[in-house]
Amino acid sequence: MHAINYEAPKTVDEAVKLLAAHGEKARPLCGGTDLIIQMRAGVRRPEYVVDVKNIAEMKRISFDLQHGLRLGAAVPAIEISENADMRKYYPGLTEAAHLIGSLQIQSRASVGGNLCNGSPAADTTPALIALGAKCRVVGATGERLVPVEEFCTGPGATVLRPGELLVEFQIPSPARHASDAYLRFIPRNEMDIAVVGVGGALTLDLDDERCVEARIGLGAVGPTPIFAREASQALVGKKLDNAAIERAAQLAVAASSPIDDMRGTAEYRRHVVGVLTRRVLAKAAERARMSDQSR
Amino acid sequence: MTKKTVVETTINGEPTEFLCEPRQSLLECLRDVLELTGSKEGCLTGDCGACTVIVDGRATCSCLMLGPEAQGKSIQTVEGLATGSTLHVLQQKYLEHASLQCGICTPGFLMSSKALLDRNPNPTEAEIRYALAGNLCRCTGYDKIVRAVIDAAKTSGTARMGTGATTRGPSPAEMTQAFVKEGK
Numbered sequence: 001m002h003a004i005n006y007e008a009p010k011t012v013d014e015a016v017k018l019l020a021a022h023g024e025k026a027r028p029l030c031g032g033t034d035l036i037i038q039m040r041a042g043v044r045r046p047e048y049v050v051d052v053k054n055i056a057e058m059k060r061i062s063f064d065l066q067h068g069l070r071l072g073a074a075v076p077a078i079e080i081s082e083n084a085d086m087r088k089y090y091p092g093l094t095e096a097a098h099l100i101g102s103l104q105i106q107s108r109a110s111v112g113g114n115l116c117n118g119s120p121a122a123d124t125t126p127a128l129i130a131l132g133a134k135c136r137v138v139g140a141t142g143e144r145l146v147p148v149e150e151f152c153t154g155p156g157a158t159v160l161r162p163g164e165l166l167v168e169f170q171i172p173s174p175a176r177h178a179s180d181a182y183l184r185f186i187p188r189n190e191m192d193i194a195v196v197g198v199g200g201a202l203t204l205d206l207d208d209e210r211c212v213e214a215r216i217g218l219g220a221v222g223p224t225p226i227f228a229r230e231a232s233q234a235l236v237g238k239k240l241d242n243a244a245i246e247r248a249a250q251l252a253v254a255a256s257s258p259i260d261d262m263r264g265t266a267e268y269r270r271h272v273v274g275v276l277t278r279r280v281l282a283k284a285a286e287r288a289r290m291s292d293q294s295r
Numbered sequence: 296m297t298k299k300t301v302v303e304t305t306i307n308g309e310p311t312e313f314l315c316e317p318r319q320s321l322l323e324c325l326r327d328v329l330e331l332t333g334s335k336e337g338c339l340t341g342d343c344g345a346c347t348v349i350v351d352g353r354a355t356c357s358c359l360m361l362g363p364e365a366q367g368k369s370i371q372t373v374e375g376l377a378t379g380s381t382l383h384v385l386q387q388k389y390l391e392h393a394s395l396q397c398g399i400c401t402p403g404f405l406m407s408s409k410a411l412l413d414r415n416p417n418p419t420e421a422e423i424r425y426a427l428a429g430n431l432c433r434c435t436g437y438d439k440i441v442r443a444v445i446d447a448a449k450t451s452g453t454a455r456m457g458t459g460a461t462t463r464g465p466s467p468a469e470m471t472q473a474f475v476k477e478g479k
Binding site: 033051189 | 297316320339340341353359363366407429430
């Protein structure tokens with residue numbers, strides 16, 4: 001690895017000052033499960049590695065039913081799957097975090113890092129899209145909130161400008177009968193990159209059994225993670241029966257644009273998008289019916 | 296070349312200080328600086344798990360951690376498993392079940408196994424296989440490793456019940472006696 005300077009700021013302000021001062025020559029370090037590998041391969045060569053894991057704001061999981069969730073960008077995946085609130089209120093995002101790599105990788109890999117690496121196959125991104133997450137980005141000149149489905153602009157590329165830091169995710173509180181789910185298809189049991197990933201979140205009105213809100217996120221089937229907008233909107237106001245789910249699955253397939261690569265053909269991936277969308281919607285609906293997030 | 300920094304950690308229960316450049320991974324620091332060569336280098340990409348150590352209670356690939364990140368952390372390596380000449384129950388079971396051949400994956404597997412049993416003393420086979428998914432073995436085909444972990448979990452449970460450490464596990468009569476003795 002090339003020679004690096006290691007900084008460990010304790011606050012967001014300190015971190016942003018460092019990133020602004022060194023611009024393209026600096027890179028934030030969360031779990032290092034992408035960055036350290038890239039540095040060893042010479043793909044990224046930052047002179048300054050800014051370790052953000054000592055910043056309390058970026059390491060916290062802060063939830064209450066009134067305000068929803070503020071998830072620090074540097075929280076390792078393993079802490080998400082061990083958190084009782086995450087498991088209860090956001091089981092889809094939690095199961096996505098629990099699917100990343102191995103336990104060793106999950107002890108380090110963060111949802112923020114997963115997103116900022118910009119892989120279209122990132123596991124947590126479709127789940128974040130389904131939850132309507134907003135990304136709080138802080139820079140020297142101020143902060144902005146970016147909807148997560150707009151964060152990635154191409155393979156490996158994001159909207160982050162030099163000097164900007166993704167600090168946390170803001171995720172709305174689940175409605176009374178709402179829940180989410182994430183499923184991934186890989187050829188092995190663990191340790192694979194998604195061939196297809198689908199995240200879905202549903203809010204149901206149990207009185208008339210209609211879907212009040214729906215969002216579907218797709219991973220690994222396009223140059224960026226995808227918000228399947230039409231598929232999602234096709235469910236709103238509808239009874240969640242087989243016909244509605246089938247229609248949504250078809251629209252999700254239409255929203256995807258996979259390529260042939262060593263993990264699968266485009267044709268196969270389109271088929272799996274349909275399969276996983278049906279299953280994710282069924283799972284999210286079942287969880288939503290059973291949930292009762294009364295305030 | 297960048298300035299070296301002093302890193303203060305606890306390794307296998309001992310306060311330990313070492314000097315390193317920021318670009319040196321924890322694995323490099325353990326092996327080359329501290330001469331704790333038990334942890335192995337396999338892939339340097341976090342895929343094989345040969346470098347697995349336990350950091351603050353969690354199994355981690357030491358190849359994907361920079362030396363300075365270890366500041367203030369508590370680290371367990373394979374060198375800390377045995378107590379004097381008494382093997383850790385996992386080491387004993389790996390030997391009994393022939394869970395190693397070349398042995399290069401073994402330190403990593405032992406640490407992943409220990410991290411699992413420390414948190415979940417009674418895992419199912421599925422939980423064991425999931426917990427060990429980040430460790431690759433080219434020699435054994437994994438089956439004997441899984442059996443060793445199952446056996447170690449059973450045996451450790453026995454030891455905690457006070458029947459004494461045996462390598463074969465208690466008979467039903469011994470288990471009843473233990474329950475009676477401890478008034479359960």
